[in-house]
Structure formats: structure tokens, C-alpha cells
Amino acid sequence: MRAEQRKLRLPERLRWDHNAWYRRRLLRRLPSGARSALDVGCGLGDLARSIDAAEVTAIDADARMVERARAAGGDRVRWIHGDVLTHELGRYDVVTAEASLHHLPLRAGLARLAELTAPGGLLIVIGLYLTSTPAERAVELVALPANALVGLAKAVTGGGGKPHDAEMPIVTTAPTLPEIRAAAAAIVPGARIRRHLFWRYSLVWRAPELH
């Protein structure tokens, strides 16, 4: 229960989807006109369907998620049921992982995402982390009321939506930001890591070009 212990639970109607909030930021970072993109741990496929690339592949280890993602549309997306760590995949101009890296062993997972990123390609992770430092706890003092206010605004305007699908696989632990920074320094040196207000971080890494 490491990752879940840090949050105070808002009433159901005030909860909102932090992943969707940061998805907009992720999509703004994507280059236009990419040839190929891979979304890792695609869940219900909302991000994969939004990616602007000639060929979009989406993989998830949960058969039910893939079945529902496929049924929800997105004919141009190639949906794969499989484990990203072991499934045979290519290399992609863009690799995205939204709220899925913490489902994998951190270093093996990050190394696999880097391996799947083509030379010169872009890896973008929106991830969950476990609050661990005094500075992060101080930020939570702002995040908690801000979270409730956004939830209230969304409840009033009807823009909240479900924070979490009941069938979506979750894990209740996550690495700390120091662990993520150390892994990134070793595996994707030069990656830009930013902590965001609502319990998410982003990692953006450009794979080196081949010379």
C-alpha cells in the first residue's frame, strides 16, 4: 500500500482523473508527423487514439483492457495483448507510457522503454511516484486543497468524469522520485524529469541518433 497511503481520499464525486489532466501536456510534447508510435500499458486506449502518428501501436498486459480499447474504436491503432517486457516489438519514433511504468520493475521497465525508442526518437513517461522527501511533503500541502478545488470545479461543471475505471489494473506501490532520477541517470542519461503538482512526474528523453 505504499503509494496509496500518502493521499487523503476525496468523496467520490470530487475525485477526478489526474492521468487525463497530464495527458494533454504529454500530447503537446509529441512531434507532429511521427511515422510510428507505441503506447505502453494503454489501458482503455484514450491516449493511443489521440496520438498523431502514421502508425500507432498500443500494448497492454490485461486482455480485458485490450478488448475494451479495441471495441471503443481507433481502427488505425494496432492493439496488442502482451507483456511489454517480453513481447516482440519494433522500435518507434515515439514511445509513451502513461501511468504504467510503476507497474513494471523500475530499471528493467525503463531500460525496455529506452530500447523500444528508435534512434533520435522520443520517450515520454507520465508516471506515479511515492512522496518521500520533505520538499515533496510540503508541495502536498498545496496539492491537497488544490486537488479538492479542481474536483469541486469539475463536479459543478460536469467535467470531472470517472477518476478510475473499475476494471483498470492498478498497483498500490510506486518508486520514489529519487529512485526514478537515479534509474534515469543510469539508463536514459539526459532525460528531463519534472515533478508535477498532482502526484505525477514526467520524463522526456530523446534517444541518441546513430552516427
Ligand SMILES: C[S@@+](CC[C@H](N)C(=O)[O-])C[C@H]1O[C@@H](n2cnc3c(N)ncnc32)[C@H](O)[C@@H]1O
Ligand atoms: C493504471 S493503468 C494506465 C492505463 C492508461 N495508460 C491510462 O493512463 O489510462 C496501467 C496499465 O498498464 C498495464 N500493464 C501493466 N503491466 C504491463 C506490462 N508488463 N505490459 C503491458 N502493459 C502492462 C495494465 O494492464 C494497465 O492497463
